[in-house]
Structure formats: structure tokens, C-alpha cells
Amino acid sequence: MDFLNAIPQRDGQVLVEMSPNVAECLHAIARDLLVALETGYRGRRRLRDEDLFPDAYQLARDSAGFRQRHGAAMRASVTAAVRAVVDNYRGQTVFTLDRAWVRAWFTTVAHAPALYVRKPRWTVGTWTRLPVTENEVRLFWLHYTQAALAQACAVSLCEPPVSGT
Template identity: 40%
Template sequence: MTDFAHVTAWSGCVRLAFAPNTASALHKTLTDAAARLAVGGRKGVADTMLFPDAYRRGKPSAAFRDRHGAAMRAEVVAAFARVLAGWSGGAELELDLTGARDLRLALVHAQSAYLRKPRWEVQLDELFSTRWGAERTVAWLQELEGHVATAALARADVPVFLEL
């Protein structure tokens, strides 16, 4: 069986069509990442893995996370919940621009569940720093997020077709 993800866009709408296996694998990945994000801390995904430093120095960045980390994490968890509530893992997913934003947020932060260091510090040639040999998962999430972003940012009068 051939796995694929087609991302199309027109008139402010983003549509994803998946091979059944691809849809199932992506839904499971997002579900697992959402569960790890909801836990936080050592058993889940720490705020330091989710959000880049707000300042050059560690102390002010830690203070920023103390003040805003819970709200930022709540928004990420809510985006995962909206994506998963609106998509049961079927072969097609149609999104308005708000839905595309939620999916992009989920795809970007899902990577954090599979990396040993923050995603903004991992170069593509360093994907060996994943947990449990999840290089393909991280690379695939990055590529799919890029396609969704391209589709969501396309002009409404120019159709977009991207394939993964």
C-alpha cells in the first residue's frame, strides 16, 4: 500500500487527504503527543521543550515561563483537543484557516514529544537526537506542517496542491 498525504487549498480552505495508514498513524501520533502534553513535567513534555527562551539569559526566561507557561501550554493543549475533536482519524480533513492554525500548532508541538532537546535546537541533519528512534516521525511532522502552512498562507484565488 502506498502512504501519502495530499494538501490542497482554495478560497481560504485547507483540505488534507490521506492514505488510510497515513491517517491512522498521524491520528495516533497526535493523540499520543496530546496525552504527553497534558501531563507536563518529567513524565510528559516540559515547558522548556515546548517554548523557546523569551530572553537571552536563563533566569529571565525561566521567570517568563513561570508567569506565562501555563497559559501557553493551555492554548497548545486546547489546539490539540480541537483538532482531535474535529477529526476522528479518517482519510479526509477539511479545515478553515482557524482549523489550519490549530493543526499547525499541533504538528509543531507534537515534535516535542519525540525529541531529546528543544525542536528549535535540532538541525535536520541532527535528527538522531530523537527519542526511541522517531526520526521519521519528527521529519514527517515538520514536512506536513510546512505543507499546511504553505496551503493556509496561499492566495485565495490560486489553488495549491502539495503531496507528501
């Protein structure tokens, strides 16, 4: 059975446990994203700033201007985070993330969908069926990982769980 658990720990750390298949999948995705960021290509298609960063403004020309001014710095920041994940994560199935490490993982799983979707991520609808293609499975695990990490980071160990939350 494939699984991924993110369990809050003291001092904002997160314990991550996952099945070997999920670990292998996430490791391969991170490596592929780093290659795409370093080469500027995802397969035969260019990896554009528009693919990585959603529109910041209502008008497309304003968003293009924003990406023109800040795209290189944003891409460098994403590349550094993904490189940290790739260099320090070897497909382990159990490990603990400190706050900086959680941030690098969030950055990686948030930007990796750009490898697998043609249209911008922010317009991709919800699934009405289980994922069946290889890319759909990868997208599923990226979204699930991001949600699990977010939930683990949002939980306070100092407060008891409240019904309905």
C-alpha cells in the first residue's frame, strides 16, 4: 500500500513517513524538476516563468512585467530549494524536516506540477476520477504531499484537537 504521513513534532519540525514507492516517486520528481530548472527545458518544451509562477496581477501584461522584473530571482530561489531537496533527500522513507527543510519541500512540491501540465497550474480542475496516467499519479502525490505538510505545520502540539477541525 502506498502512503505518506506528515506528523507534527516539537519546535515546528515534521516527521515524514512514506512507502518506498512514494519515496521513489518524489525523489525522481525532485531530480526531474532540478534538471528542468537548470536546463530551462521540461522534455522538449521550454520551462517558462509563466509555467512556474502564476499571474500576480489581473492583467496579463502587468503579470508579464512582474515576471520580467522578478522572474530570475524567483527562479534562482526555487532552484536553490529544489537543489537542497535533491542533494539531501535520497529517497528515504522516514525522516524529520526542520522549518527550513519544510520550506524547501513546500517549494519543490508546489513548483513540480509545472513539469506535468500544459496549461497553467492555477486553472487545472479537480479530478472526477482516480488518477490513471503516470503524470496524474505524480500530480496526485505532489498535491497530497503538499496538503499533508501544510496540515502538519498548521497543527499545534500545545493545544488539544478541537472537534470539527
